Amino acid sequence: MTQQTTPPVVEMTGISVEFPPVKALDGVDFSLRPGEIHALMGENGAGKSTLIKALTGIHSPTAGTIRVDGVERRFSGPADARAHGVSTVYQEVNLCENLTVAENIMLGAEPRVLGGLNWRAIRRQAATHLERMGLDIDPASSLGSHSLAVQQLVAICRATVGDCKVLILDEPTSSLDTDEVERLFTVMRGLRADGVAILFVSHFLDQVYEVSDRMTVLRNGTLVGEYVTADLPAAELVQHMIGRSMDVLEAAEEVLEQAERPAETTPLLQVVGLGRKGSVQPFDLDLYEGEVVGLAGLLGSGRTELARLLTGADRADVGQARVSGRPTRLRNPRAAMRHRIAYTSEDRKGEGVVDGLTVRENIVLALQAERGWMRPLPRKQVDELVARYIKQLGIRPANPEALLRNLSGGNQQKVLLARWLATAPRLLVLDEPTRGIDVGAKAEIQKLVAELAADGMSVVFISAELEEVLRISHRIAVMRDRRKVAEIDGGGATMDQVVDLIAGGGAA
Amino acid sequence: MTTSAPAGAPPAPRKTPKARAWKLPIRLDRRYLPVLGTFVVLALMLIIGGTRYENFLTPAVISNLFINNAHLIVLAVGMTFVILTGGIDLSVGSVLALSTVITAALLQAGWPVAVVLPLAVGAGTVIGLAHGVMIHYFQVQPFVATLAGMFFARGLCFLIAPESIAIDNASFVELATWVQIFGEWRMTSSVLVALIVVGLGFLVLHFTRFGRTVYAIGGGEQSALLMGLPVPRTKVLAYVVSGTCAGLGGLLFAMAFRSGYSLTGVGMELDAIAAVVIGGTLLTGGTGFVLGSVLGVLVLGLIQTIITFEGTLSSWWTKIVIGVLLLIFVLLQRVLSLRRT
Numbered sequence A: 001m002t003q004q005t006t007p008p009v010v011e012m013t014g015i016s017v018e019f020p021p022v023k024a025l026d027g028v029d030f031s032l033r034p035g036e037i038h039a040l041m042g043e044n045g046a047g048k049s050t051l052i053k054a055l056t057g058i059h060s061p062t063a064g065t066i067r068v069d070g071v072e073r074r075f076s077g078p079a080d081a082r083a084h085g086v087s088t089v090y091q092e093v094n095l096c097e098n099l100t101v102a103e104n105i106m107l108g109a110e111p112r113v114l115g116g117l118n119w120r121a122i123r124r125q126a127a128t129h130l131e132r133m134g135l136d137i138d139p140a141s142s143l144g145s146h147s148l149a150v151q152q153l154v155a156i157c158r159a160t161v162g163d164c165k166v167l168i169l170d171e172p173t174s175s176l177d178t179d180e181v182e183r184l185f186t187v188m189r190g191l192r193a194d195g196v197a198i199l200f201v202s203h204f205l206d207q208v209y210e211v212s213d214r215m216t217v218l219r220n221g222t223l224v225g226e227y228v229t230a231d232l233p234a235a236e237l238v239q240h241m242i243g244r245s246m247d248v249l250e251a252a253e254e255v256l257e258q259a260e261r262p263a264e265t266t267p268l269l270q271v272v273g274l275g276r277k278g279s280v281q282p283f284d285l286d287l288y289e290g291e292v293v294g295l296a297g298l299l300g301s302g303r304t305e306l307a308r309l310l311t312g313a314d315r316a317d318v319g320q321a322r323v324s325g326r327p328t329r330l331r332n333p334r335a336a337m338r339h340r341i342a343y344t345s346e347d348r349k350g351e352g353v354v355d356g357l358t359v360r361e362n363i364v365l366a367l368q369a370e371r372g373w374m375r376p377l378p379r380k381q382v383d384e385l386v387a388r389y390i391k392q393l394g395i396r397p398a399n400p401e402a403l404l405r406n407l408s409g410g411n412q413q414k415v416l417l418a419r420w421l422a423t424a425p426r427l428l429v430l431d432e433p434t435r436g437i438d439v440g441a442k443a444e445i446q447k448l449v450a451e452l453a454a455d456g457m458s459v460v461f462i463s464a465e466l467e468e469v470l471r472i473s474h475r476i477a478v479m480r481d482r483r484k485v486a487e488i489d490g491g492g493a494t495m496d497q498v499v500d501l502i503a504g505g506g507a508a
Numbered sequence B: 001m002t003t004s005a006p007a008g009a010p011p012a013p014r015k016t017p018k019a020r021a022w023k024l025p026i027r028l029d030r031r032y033l034p035v036l037g038t039f040v041v042l043a044l045m046l047i048i049g050g051t052r053y054e055n056f057l058t059p060a061v062i063s064n065l066f067i068n069n070a071h072l073i074v075l076a077v078g079m080t081f082v083i084l085t086g087g088i089d090l091s092v093g094s095v096l097a098l099s100t101v102i103t104a105a106l107l108q109a110g111w112p113v114a115v116v117l118p119l120a121v122g123a124g125t126v127i128g129l130a131h132g133v134m135i136h137y138f139q140v141q142p143f144v145a146t147l148a149g150m151f152f153a154r155g156l157c158f159l160i161a162p163e164s165i166a167i168d169n170a171s172f173v174e175l176a177t178w179v180q181i182f183g184e185w186r187m188t189s190s191v192l193v194a195l196i197v198v199g200l201g202f203l204v205l206h207f208t209r210f211g212r213t214v215y216a217i218g219g220g221e222q223s224a225l226l227m228g229l230p231v232p233r234t235k236v237l238a239y240v241v242s243g244t245c246a247g248l249g250g251l252l253f254a255m256a257f258r259s260g261y262s263l264t265g266v267g268m269e270l271d272a273i274a275a276v277v278i279g280g281t282l283l284t285g286g287t288g289f290v291l292g293s294v295l296g297v298l299v300l301g302l303i304q305t306i307i308t309f310e311g312t313l314s315s316w317w318t319k320i321v322i323g324v325l326l327l328i329f330v331l332l333q334r335v336l337s338l339r340r341t
């Protein structure tokens, strides 16, 4: 292979990063060669994002050297890194929703005439970048009007503007659907052919195997090793990542298989003709206790919008809802909460976690709000509850007083999940609960959901990952073009069948 | 039903023709709605005034509207920069006073106009720079930093001149009384300066990277940082712009009243903020336009004019009407931003 002989464009040696008392990285070596896609693997909190931030100058390493193109460097920040050809898309979408798509792509690199911005050229160039990504949106539209996934793709467009030698993508695919992922991979392969070095982080093993050439595995802030993707079987990779074998995953599978579809009674929540203009067309849906209903569909098919109507996050303008047979109006999330209906949002950063509060405060937030601020929960009860969820979901660091903003992305997601589990809802609507969560924890969460349903909770499970939906659901509602197009039995459904329905081929 | 829609096709193709129909005259973006609202209010006030009072809709009255509010327009332009970044500048009233006092005192001491004017404006620039540095590098809340600046500048005024100083420097008076007459329309030097400032403000915000970074910071400072934009420099510069505008506003004020006095412009920062908010700029930053702020100033000025025309009303009604208008505009923005999500 010629790749073995090319000198690395990025070479990090002995990197340590400390957030006293936590040692997030401990003497990690990492190298990235031109024209390769290099996956950085590890559990939630392993230190992947931290390594990236150490490279781009957001965190300063306490030890180690960083060489870019053979020259030793310590970047002062993203701007500096970018000026030296290192572009990064961070884990959360970091763009400005108040500006247009074109501006978000070109900001800082706008073409100019006579010292002033050339708006025509800005739009034109932005359009070219969007086209390369296969994104068919108006560059002059405001970014905030687009879904998270589109925003994510726009963020990637932005990173490829200008002279980019190294492209770093921290979990770019966590909010994308299969189609978008394919599109992204095509772009990534194109860039690789142009000699760009790409660092790619993902918790989806199949994606990693599909696109990467080499991988580096981290565990608990230390380097496990660097491997050639083709030579490393998936089972071994998982073992490297979690430090033990796949047993956990198999255990989860068993619980799921035992779970049975319960006998039908009165639906816990029954909606008839519920809809909202411009959001979801009227649909019927019955949700029973002890049942997991999966929502499948492409991005923008109305999955999230449907969930928001069910939980009062958006107000329906037509249709009726009945809770346990009694007509109810789910006007807002509080009203839904009174009926013990809880909703975890897909937009962790915007709607979910409060990053200035501690893990403990975040977990009890919804429970406390429900009781009213006048009746604080007894401290002992809080501590027990928090300790239980930290253990059950494997939140790391296992410190209730850690500030949420200092947790890794996946661990923040777990805290969010714990918050709603703590309210012991009768109906729990989970919108992308496993986004950004590592393989081990994902299995744990699926297992937990199956157990909760077995205990009588009704669960609506939304995920872009079809296998997950298939595996966990008793029933699957399929969405297309903001309409519910089918409802099928989860037990007997096959992947192909659902894919057909989603794409519109097999629709009635 | 159309079951043949390919996977990944954008939903609701019906929307497109409608959107295009909207586009044809001007792009009626959501972002322009608040400004449009201000414009409608202004137009309504002109119409009401015009039908209620004789001699209201005359070039003389409109000219005076600009002449009397030239300094406020300049302040509002500077304030717009700061508010767009999500900050606030409470010092502009005091800095304006400081600028009038410096102008008057130095002219009285016999300094030439060509030296005095840049010094007066520069005092504002320096104070703005100090604000920016405190806010960005020492992480002081904008409210607190500029509050300190407000007291500091006001104190400095008294230190320089406790009493009002009249200005009789010949070339300054000549500058102040320069006027261009087009038929019944009048444009004084201060209006000319204000219009130039507005034009520059508009150009800078919309046609420079600095301007776009101002908006980006208002949209999310953390994001702007991670996007690799020069956040520190831009934030500091926004306060420099505001300080400079306040200094310049002071000059215009001194030209209008031919004096410098330490008690001028008390509470004027609030007028400027009110004008910016009525002009459709969100106090949380990121959305708004300089031209909106100009409309905001005109609305404020017009309220004053109408109350003068009414004759019997106490001038305190101005404050009440401004209060009510502010409330309406803030509510309107709230509704608009709620509808967006």
Ligand SMILES: Nc1ncnc2c1ncn2[C@@H]1O[C@H](COP(=O)(O)OP(=O)(O)OP(=O)(O)O)[C@@H](O)[C@H]1O
Pocket: A019, A022, A024, A042, A043, A044, A045, A046, A047, A048, A049, A050, A051, A091, A396, A397, A405, A406, A407, A408, A409, A410, A411, A436
């Ligand atoms: N600013 C910070 N202050 C304190 N601790 C931090 C900070 N940033 C990260 N950490 C800690 O460093 C460790 C590594 O976090 P990092 O974000 O790199 O994980 P990750 O591998 O990206 O995980 P994920 O897959 O969940 O995104 C975590 O234990 C985290 O809590």
Ligand SMILES: [Mg+2]
Pocket: A048, A049, A050, A091, A170, A408, A409, A410
């Ligand atoms: Mg991470």
